[in-house]
Amino acid sequence: MTAEVNVTGSLRRRLALILTGGAAVLAVILFVVVRALTSQIAQQEQDNILSASLSSILDSAAIIDGQLQLDFPYASLSMLGTPADDRVFYAIYEDETFLSGYGDLPAPQQLRIDRPEFATHLFNADPVRIATGARTLIGTDGPRVISVSIAQTQDALALRLNGISRNVAILGIGFFVMASALALWAAATTSDQLMRLTTSVTRRGPQDLSPVAKPVPSEMVPLVGSLNTLMARLDQSLTQSEDFIAEAAHRIRTPLATVRAHAEATLQRVENPENRKALHAMIRAIDESSRAAGQLLDHAMVTFRAENLEQVDVDLNELLSELVQRMKPVAEMKDIALTLETEGPALILGDPILLQNALRNLIDNALKYAAAETAVEIRVKTEPTLTIQVLDDGPGFAADEVETLSGRFVRGKDTGNKIGSGLGLTIAQAATEAHGGHLSLINRPEGGACASLHF
Amino acid sequence: MKYLLIEDNQELANAIAARIRLDGHSVDHAAQIGDAIAFVEASEYDLILLDIMLPDGDGRSFLREQRARNNDTPIIVLTARSQVSDRIGMLDLGADDYVTKPFDHAELEARCRAVLRRRAGPAQTCITIGDVSFSTVAGELTIKGETINLRNRELRLLELFMNARGHVFSKQKLVDRLFSYDDDISENAIEVYVGRLRKHLDGSSVQITTLRGIGYRLDHDG
Numbered sequence: 001m002t003a004e005v006n007v008t009g010s011l012r013r014r015l016a017l018i019l020t021g022g023a024a025v026l027a028v029i030l031f032v033v034v035r036a037l038t039s040q041i042a043q044q045e046q047d048n049i050l051s052a053s054l055s056s057i058l059d060s061a062a063i064i065d066g067q068l069q070l071d072f073p074y075a076s077l078s079m080l081g082t083p084a085d086d087r088v089f090y091a092i093y094e095d096e097t098f099l100s101g102y103g104d105l106p107a108p109q110q111l112r113i114d115r116p117e118f119a120t121h122l123f124n125a126d127p128v129r130i131a132t133g134a135r136t137l138i139g140t141d142g143p144r145v146i147s148v149s150i151a152q153t154q155d156a157l158a159l160r161l162n163g164i165s166r167n168v169a170i171l172g173i174g175f176f177v178m179a180s181a182l183a184l185w186a187a188a189t190t191s192d193q194l195m196r197l198t199t200s201v202t203r204r205g206p207q208d209l210s211p212v213a214k215p216v217p218s219e220m221v222p223l224v225g226s227l228n229t230l231m232a233r234l235d236q237s238l239t240q241s242e243d244f245i246a247e248a249a250h251r252i253r254t255p256l257a258t259v260r261a262h263a264e265a266t267l268q269r270v271e272n273p274e275n276r277k278a279l280h281a282m283i284r285a286i287d288e289s290s291r292a293a294g295q296l297l298d299h300a301m302v303t304f305r306a307e308n309l310e311q312v313d314v315d316l317n318e319l320l321s322e323l324v325q326r327m328k329p330v331a332e333m334k335d336i337a338l339t340l341e342t343e344g345p346a347l348i349l350g351d352p353i354l355l356q357n358a359l360r361n362l363i364d365n366a367l368k369y370a371a372a373e374t375a376v377e378i379r380v381k382t383e384p385t386l387t388i389q390v391l392d393d394g395p396g397f398a399a400d401e402v403e404t405l406s407g408r409f410v411r412g413k414d415t416g417n418k419i420g421s422g423l424g425l426t427i428a429q430a431a432t433e434a435h436g437g438h439l440s441l442i443n444r445p446e447g448g449a450c451a452s453l454h455f
Numbered sequence: 456m457k458y459l460l461i462e463d464n465q466e467l468a469n470a471i472a473a474r475i476r477l478d479g480h481s482v483d484h485a486a487q488i489g490d491a492i493a494f495v496e497a498s499e500y501d502l503i504l505l506d507i508m509l510p511d512g513d514g515r516s517f518l519r520e521q522r523a524r525n526n527d528t529p530i531i532v533l534t535a536r537s538q539v540s541d542r543i544g545m546l547d548l549g550a551d552d553y554v555t556k557p558f559d560h561a562e563l564e565a566r567c568r569a570v571l572r573r574r575a576g577p578a579q580t581c582i583t584i585g586d587v588s589f590s591t592v593a594g595e596l597t598i599k600g601e602t603i604n605l606r607n608r609e610l611r612l613l614e615l616f617m618n619a620r621g622h623v624f625s626k627q628k629l630v631d632r633l634f635s636y637d638d639d640i641s642e643n644a645i646e647v648y649v650g651r652l653r654k655h656l657d658g659s660s661v662q663i664t665t666l667r668g669i670g671y672r673l674d675h676d677g
Contacts, residue, residue, distance in 0.1 A: 333562065
């Protein structure tokens with residue numbers, strides 16, 4: 001009785017996906033931010049050097065005899081040396097007039113006297129950082145503005161940035177890998193809690209409806225709480241229905257027993273054939289109804305137990321010898337010899353109550369239909385498969401009925417006035433099928449019936 | 456034999472007790488566990504018939520208690536419950552057997568007999584008439600020191616006759632007493648069993664006399 005479960009993704013996969021996705025985004029952000037920061041710092045460094053170089057050049061500018069003189073201090077260029085042999089360009093203007101250097105070096109939009117202006121441009125297809133500064137010199141003919149641009153290629157800077165980027169990338173990937181591992185572990189332990197609860201519930205036997213006692217994380221308390229409530233309700237309703245069946249059976253059977261005992265006692269005194277006939281009919285009716293009620297309840301019980309099959313080791317030989325002892329008084333009433341013959345050990349995994357019920361029904365039938373002073377034999381065969389045969393010397397089955405007799409409420413035509421419910425073979429068949437076996441009915445060549453359970 | 460019947464339904468108890476007395480046994484009746492304990496303490500019984508649902512408790516607790524006290528009187532449970540597991544549980548608790556209500560008296564009698572035979576102690580009931588001695592529990596007939604084993608139906612028929620010497624039984628009565636209502640027994644079958652008993656009793660001081668149109672009677676020479 002397992003209903004199809006509607007599945008939407010996996011909690012564990014979803015959790016792992018969110019956590020690793022988050023880790024990936026974080027790693028990328030880390031990479032971008034660290035790279036931007038370091039490139040900013042490196043640029044600042046280059047700017048400082050360019051600025052220092054620029055100011056030392058500007059400092060050397062002077063007007064001597066009305067002539068602008070400008071000497072490039074050695075230090076101003078040497079400080080620009082880099083391990084990547086970056087190239088340096090310059091341009092000097094006086095009042096917007098190009099004086100010397102690279103005239104095509106891009107000039108800044110706006111010239112400022114107080115501090116140098118920085119910009120990055122492409123120059124001769126290479127990115128260059130340009131620092132431009134200006135100075136006002138007072139000459140005899142008035143103030144003159146000297147502006148100087150110093151440009152440097154960025155090979156060393158790019159080299160350093162690449163090195164740093166590589167390290168940051170390694171850091172980012174390392175972070176991602178570790179975070180992912182953590183995410184998977186976290187997802188696994190979280191779903192493990194659920195799995196553990198699931199196993200503790202599924203491992204139970206069908207009769208175990210006790211609440212879950214294992215400790216669970218607080219988030220699962222509501223789930224376990226409702227599970228326990230559900231099981232308590234189920235347990236209660238099962239107990240109630242079992243009690244109800246027992247109580248109902250008691251209430252019905254006790255008065256029936258009273259009436260029957262009275263009828264039997266009266267029959268001992270009454271001589272009038274008509275009254276005797278009525279009493280006989282009454283006793284028969286009581287037997288029919290109580291037998292039908294009993295078999296119906298047994299059938300319901302067998303159906304229930306077959307769906308929740310208990311699995312314990314059952315020794316069929318032991319079970320049969322108990323049954324034989326139990327049935328012997330009934331057999332003796334008709335002077336029938338009831339015997340059990342065993343070929344060898346007959347162990348089976350299953351529900352002893354179901355198996356006992358199936359076998360009892362077969363033996364019951366055999367005793368009922370066998371003639372007085374005959375024999376009913378039970379044989380346990382172990383080869384080729386485990387088979388239990390119940391053989392009698394009765395009339396056997398009608399050939400055209402063998403197929404249908406195990407149906408519900410089906411009774412043979414030649415049952416005479418034997419009392420029966422038509423459920424005995426149904427019960428035996430259902431109980432055997434629950435154990436992966438089947439029931440077969442044949443007539444023995446020497447006469448009599450043979451009902452077998454094959455496992 | 457002395458029986459103790461523990462059953463709270465008065466009508467049913469009366470009917471069962473009447474039938475047991477008819478079989479030639481004596482019966483005490485207890486309607487609840489309290490009374491039953493008093494009976495068991497006051498005297499010894501050969502067999503106890505025990506109902507399960509009683510007004511002052513569960514018959515199973517009485518069963519458990521008796522076994523715990525080493526009272527090993529055979530106990531047959533009369534149950535109205537039909538749970539199979541219940542029946543198994545009862546045997547585990549120390550009951551010797553059980554019958555499900557409503558039951559055929561012939562079956563109850565057969566079960567009682569089987570239990571008594573299984574537990575047969577030294578004090579076996581023997582009915583002796585003249586040179587015929589009959590053990591009802593073992594089903595053995597002894598004539599002049601020679602023992603014959605009787606079949607079940609024969610021994611029940613003989614028991615009837617020997618318990619009521621001189622009483623006339625009609626064929627109908629015998630059918631009612633001997634057979635389950637499920638059996639297809641004609642009155643002619645009685646003639647067969649009476650014939651067999653006569654053969655067994657041949658040469659003894661006891662014989663079964665036919666009273667034409669009335670029935671049979673057990674007579675004893677002298």
